[in-house]
């Protein structure tokens with residue numbers, strides 16, 4: 001129902017949807033696919049992190065977007081999250097999988113743990129995190145209304161189930177649920193910050209999970225976070241604290257099986273038209289004042 005309402009803008013010829021599922025992750029996820037098509041997409045919010053790379057996974061069209069740019073030149077606080085999600089939606093994407101590297105806040109969540117969170121805590125400081133900020137998208141264009149989306153459950157329940165099922169199918173027992181706390185970065189946490197995060201009962205800490213999920217919700221996209229623990233955070237381990245080298249090593253060692261899980265999750269996601277989750281009703285009762293792409 002929301003689908004027809006939010007895509008009410010007449011489509012120009014040749015702009016038929018080119019992907020249904022988006023994966024925000026680097027070349028390690030799409031470089032093994034045949035026939036990858038690169039397309040540059042612009043948005044009213046500027047350029048996304050990179051081109052979209054379109055390929056087929058399990059018979060479904062997937063748009064991959066390197067979150068940090070293909071050369072990994074964008075730090076977490078400089079990523080244009082609004083442009084990224086807008087670009088994905090504009091090519092037809094309605095469900096997004098967002099893998100990311102995180103630090104474990106409990107000793108049992110060591111490197112190599114796959115945790116599919118069900119909650120997020122925003123501790124970022126300076127990121128544009130809404131499309132409804134009262135400013136026109138384009139000079140002279142319509143002004144978005146004030147809109148408050150429901151975010152009590154920030155992740156798509158169907159997407160979470162698909163991710164959990166995919167991990168189990170690859171003998172990688174995932175942690176089902178937990179809280180991802182997102183810090184501004186780019187520095188890692190101090191020991192005191194890390195211990196405080198752990199004392200709150202939060203599970204893992206990262207730098208990119210917010211505002212991806214809330215922007216997806218504002219665009220009525222299903223969003224699922226898959227977090228890969230690459231290190232124990234500073235307050236949890238006894239050594240010298242997290243190093244970037246350590247993070248990259250663990251991520252590289254796990255990128256192959258994470259790709260397998262992502263692809264299986266893509267196959268397990270519901271068809272676009274068959275989604276019945278809360279994500280597709282995020283705008284029920286609201287007059288947006290703008291058309292979504």
Ligand SMILES: [Zn+2]
Nearest residue numbers: 156222277279
């Ligand atoms: Zn959903």
